[in-house]
Each structure stands twice: as C-alpha cells, then as structure tokens.
Amino acid sequence: MTEITMNTAMYYAGKAIEGQGPTFEVINPATESVIVKCKAAITAQVNDAVLAAKKAFEQWQYTSDEQIRLSLDRIAQDIKAERSVLAELITLEQGKPLFLAEMEVDMALYWLEVTNQFEVPVLQHTDPMGKQMSIFHRPLGVIASITPWNWPFMIAIWHVIPALKTKNCVINKPSEFTPLSTIKLIEIIQRHVPAGVCNLVLGAGEVGAALSQHPEIEKVVFTGSTAVGKKILSAATDQLKHVVLELGGNDAAIVLQDVDVAETAQKIFMSAFLNAGQTCACIKRLYVHESILDQMVAALAKIADAQVLGNGRNTNTTLGPVQNRNQYLKVKNMIEDAVAQGAKIANQNLARVPEAGYFIAPLILTDVDEHSEIFAKEQFGPVLPVVSFRNIDEVIAQSNQSSYALGGSVWTQDMTQAHQIAAKMQTGTVWINSHADVSPFAEFGGWKQSGLGYAFGLDGLLMFTKKQAIQYAV
Numbered sequence: 001m002t003e004i005t006m007n008t009a010m011y012y013a014g015k016a017i018e019g020q021g022p023t024f025e026v027i028n029p030a031t032e033s034v035i036v037k038c039k040a041a042i043t044a045q046v047n048d049a050v051l052a053a054k055k056a057f058e059q060w061q062y063t064s065d066e067q068i069r070l071s072l073d074r075i076a077q078d079i080k081a082e083r084s085v086l087a088e089l090i091t092l093e094q095g096k097p098l099f100l101a102e103m104e105v106d107m108a109l110y111w112l113e114v115t116n117q118f119e120v121p122v123l124q125h126t127d128p129m130g131k132q133m134s135i136f137h138r139p140l141g142v143i144a145s146i147t148p149w150n151w152p153f154m155i156a157i158w159h160v161i162p163a164l165k166t167k168n169c170v171i172n173k174p175s176e177f178t179p180l181s182t183i184k185l186i187e188i189i190q191r192h193v194p195a196g197v198c199n200l201v202l203g204a205g206e207v208g209a210a211l212s213q214h215p216e217i218e219k220v221v222f223t224g225s226t227a228v229g230k231k232i233l234s235a236a237t238d239q240l241k242h243v244v245l246e247l248g249g250n251d252a253a254i255v256l257q258d259v260d261v262a263e264t265a266q267k268i269f270m271s272a273f274l275n276a277g278q279t280c281a282c283i284k285r286l287y288v289h290e291s292i293l294d295q296m297v298a299a300l301a302k303i304a305d306a307q308v309l310g311n312g313r314n315t316n317t318t319l320g321p322v323q324n325r326n327q328y329l330k331v332k333n334m335i336e337d338a339v340a341q342g343a344k345i346a347n348q349n350l351a352r353v354p355e356a357g358y359f360i361a362p363l364i365l366t367d368v369d370e371h372s373e374i375f376a377k378e379q380f381g382p383v384l385p386v387v388s389f390r391n392i393d394e395v396i397a398q399s400n401q402s403s404y405a406l407g408g409s410v411w412t413q414d415m416t417q418a419h420q421i422a423a424k425m426q427t428g429t430v431w432i433n434s435h436a437d438v439s440p441f442a443e444f445g446g447w448k449q450s451g452l453g454y455a456f457g458l459d460g461l462l463m464f465t466k467k468q469a470i471q472y473a474v
C-alpha cells in the first residue's frame, strides 16, 4: 500500500516521461511505509534528456534578461501558491516537522527572489594603449544538478534557479530517497520555460553517474557526500567540465566563558539539531570553555530531553527522524562506538522515541575521544559531542585539524576577540553568535574536503557562466 498518489514521472523535452529502469520505493522515514514507487531512468533516457536540453539551449541562451526575470517571477508565484502541498511532500519524504518544511519552501522562495534580482555584469576596460574590451559572462550550456536528501527542495532551488537565471539549460537528479518535492518543483518550472530548458531524471547513483559523465554536460553542480563528490570530480577532470561541489562538514563551534549560558545553549541546540542534525553546516563538534562546561552541558541536555519526536505531520513534533535506514544505522553505530570508547551521555531523561520510524533521541555526549568517529567524522544525525578547552589558541588549532572545513562559529560578547578568532578559523564560513545561518548574499563554499567552488552571492551565480572577452581598437 502506498501513502499518496502523485505523478512520479521524469520530465524532459517538455514531457512527463516514465522511467524504463528499475522501480524504487520512496519511504516515509517517520513510519517506514512506502509513500510511492518511482521508476528510474535508463542510460538511453539520460542521453535523451541531455540532447533535449542541448537543443533547447540553442534558443534559451539568447532569451532576454527581462524574459528570464519574468519566468522566474512566475515560478516564484506558483511555488507560493503551492506552498502547503510542497511542504507536505517534504515532510512526507524527508521527515522534518511541517513547520520546518514550510520554512524550507519559504527559504527557497527567498533564494529564488534574491537570485532573480542579481544582474549579470558586463565589465568594460580601456588599457593604457587605448584598446577597449568588454568582458561578458556567457552561459555554459547544459548543466547537471545532483541533489541530496536532507533539504531536497531548497537545494534543488539553489542549483536550478541560478542555472536558469544565467541562461543555461539544466537536468536535475534528486536523491532517490527524496524525489517527490523536486518532481513537483520541476513540474512547476515546466509551466514557465520552453521545452527542454529544465529537465528531471530519477534514480540512484548510477543515474547520477551517467548524467554527470555525459560528454555534452558542461558543468556538474553537486551537493552531497565528499566520497561521491570526489568521484564526480575525477570523471569531470577527464572531460574538463566545470564542477561545483558542496560537500560534507564537521563544523566546530567555540564558546567562550563570557556568554549567557541559557540563551547560547538554546541557539546552539537549534544550530546543532536543525533537521535532526542532518544539515551540512550544523554544529557537529562543540568546544566550550572549561569554566562553563558543566552549565552548558546541563542546559543543552535539558533542551534535548524536552524535544517531541514524531511524525512531522503532528503539530506538536519538534524533531523528526533520521531520513533513511542506512543513515540511522550509521549514526547509531557511531554513538555505540563513542560510548564504548568512554563517552558519557549527559541527558537525564531521554526524549521518548516512537516505535516505528528511524528516530534517535537527541543526545549530548561528553568525555568523547577526539579520534572517535563521532568527533572526527560527520555524524549527520541528532547527537552532539562536547569537549572543554582552556586555551584559545589551542582550541582554534584543534578545530582546524579536521579534514573538513565547511563552517565554524565563535560565541562571545567580545566582538574584537570574536573577529580575531574568526580570522584564524580555516573554514569557508565563520559565524559569530550563530551557526548554519546561510544567506543568498554571501558566497558559501567548503574548504579542504568540504567542497570546491561557491554557491550564492554574485560570485556563486557567476560560477554558472564562462567569461568571454571581446577586445577592439577604436
């Protein structure tokens, strides 16, 4: 029995097309029941989608800026009109509480609207010899977008809208775990762009590989794990494709002794357990000054224990499940392994865990071995290891030891010191007194193993273009 009936077709060449590959089930992580069954693309269908996009690009690249602005405005209006349907689909497939799914749609809309306001610049120069030149940002061609399961709708918007804004054609492949809100999104976009401009193929990793390795794909924009990102990069290198990789993180937060513990604990909890910890830039390691460690741990554990775990459709749910069984087992194993190595669970009265579904009660861990997986790798689940520090230079060095370098944060009332610490943190983003608080105006990208290239801001948008210099004498 499936939970809903909806169109589960792919879209390319302006048509809804059923996959000819294997059937896969989309599971509701809060109930473990099948929401709906979808069919994956076979390689010939991926090829057809790429060719349809290439054909559409012949015209779309010359569309006026005004027409693009209008199309994106109409897409925004339709998303607004279908906000509740979209949010319900997100909750159903991803598990997050409905209020958070609504926030995901709202944030996606905000990103769409900001991206639509950016102007793609044309730069004019005259050199000392009097030669004049104009530097244009041209569209790349056909872009492959591959998205993960944690914020499926918002991340699809982050990929697809800048691609369209800069006059590219695009083919998205959503995660096989959460394709439903993306199917709905592409269905909406179809109404406002010509056939072949925005396409969708469904399936697991092999469909993503076929798409990203296709010789007519000019750029791959990928959000997901570092392991898959590396595979995409090595295949792209051979064909000299443009690549933007938004990968995993192991973000550290450093809390100094001058903070208001109760207020900071609230904010830190929200940033570490956002979407049950399944956010690339969640706080994943917490360093607290030794003088306030016990107070901070007690405050965090109290907030964790007060959470209401459950189906995101229930209005009193504050924390949803882990999105899929593999991830659930991975997080469980990391916790067991950390405890076996001496970590202590600080919670007094664990939040109640529903019987069905991939739920894990939110945990605060202390006495964690810094080499244990839960500290050294990305847990991507509702558990936060906390360690103490005494010396600020030592803790900055420790936080920088990770091979990941997506985000980091510093928490203090002393803004001068905050900026000094921020400048020494080796991560793509540093927040002061907040975390995971991304903005469409600020370039966002991981350093080290957390990514390559940028999203957001004007530079993020221009990563969907190539420069052309036209030089002329007068």
Ligand code: NAD
Pocket: 146, 147, 148, 149, 150, 155, 173, 174, 175, 176, 203, 204, 205, 206, 207, 208, 209, 210, 212, 223, 224, 225, 226, 228, 229, 231, 232, 245, 246, 247, 248, 249, 279, 280, 281, 378, 380, 406, 446, 450, 451
């Ligand atoms: P994943 O890498 O397993 O899958 C991501 C996507 O890649 C899915 O659509 C999947 O089907 C596809 N895929 C798998 N193998 C492929 C291959 N060989 N070639 C092409 N595509 C392939 O990641 P996930 O488990 O869906 O997402 C969780 C990860 O994403 C976490 O590590 C998280 O930190 C990261 N993430 C990063 C950001 C960021 O902005 N840095 C944002 C969200 C999530």
